[in-house]
Amino acid sequence: MVKFSRPLQICCVVTLLLLIIITVTAVTLYFTVFKPKQPKITTQSVTLDSFSTNLFDLRDTNVTLGIMVTIDNPNYGGFKYGNSTTYVTYHGSLVAEAPIMEATIPARGRHDVGTTVLVIGKSLLTNPSFSRDQGNDTYNFTSSSTIEGKAIVMKLFKMKATSYCICNISVHFLAKNSTTVCTSKVKF
Structure with missing residues (x-):
C-alpha cells in the first residue's frame, strides 16, 4: 500500500473541493443566468x-x-x-x-x-x-x-x-x- 505525504493529501483535497465548487457554480449559472430563453x-x-x-x-x-x-x-x-x-x-x-x-x-x-x-x-x-x-x-x-x-x-x-x-x-x-x-x- 502506498502512503501519501500529508502535504500531498491536503493538495488533493483542496483541488477536489475547488473542482466541486466550480462545477456547482457552472451548473447554477447555466440553469439561472445562461438558461436559453425564447427570442x-x-x-x-x-x-x-x-x-x-x-x-x-x-x-x-x-x-x-x-x-x-x-x-x-x-x-x-x-x-x-x-x-x-x-x-x-x-x-x-x-x-x-x-x-x-x-x-x-x-x-x-x-x-x-x-x-x-x-x-x-x-x-x-x-x-x-x-x-x-x-x-x-x-x-x-x-x-x-x-x-x-x-x-x-x-x-x-x-x-x-x-x-x-x-x-x-x-x-x-x-x-x-x-x-x-x-x-x-x-x-x-
Whole structure:
C-alpha cells in the first residue's frame, strides 16, 4: 500500500473541493443566468409597397409587401444564422417566398430584419377564400420561417439552435395597413 505525504493529501483535497465548487457554480449559472430563453419577435411593420392590376385580367394583379421584423435576443449568448427563406401562405396555399440573409444577433441585443415579398395575384384569385376576404377587405396571410444557426455563449460554448417563427398577417388594402401576431420557438 502506498502512503501519501500529508502535504500531498491536503493538495488533493483542496483541488477536489475547488473542482466541486466550480462545477456547482457552472451548473447554477447555466440553469439561472445562461438558461436559453425564447427570442421575442415583433413585426414592426407590414407595408403595402406596390399594388398593380390589369383591369382586363385580374389574374395579372401583383402585390408587394414590405416586412420589417425586430428580433430581441434576451440570452447572454449571440445567435449566428445562415441564409434562409420565409414562406408566405394564403389560406394554406403558398403565394410568396422571401429570402432572409445571414446575420448575427448579439447577446442581449436587437436585430432588424427587413425584406420584401411579391405576392402574385393569380395565386390569390384562384383561392376559394379570396372572394370572402375581398368582401371584408381583410386578407389573411401566414408567414413561416425556419432559421438554423449557432448560439454562442461567451465565445467559448457553441450550440446548434433552430428558430421557428410563424406570423399571422391581416392586410387591409383599402386602409393600406396591416396587423401581425407572431409566435416563435427556439430548439437547442
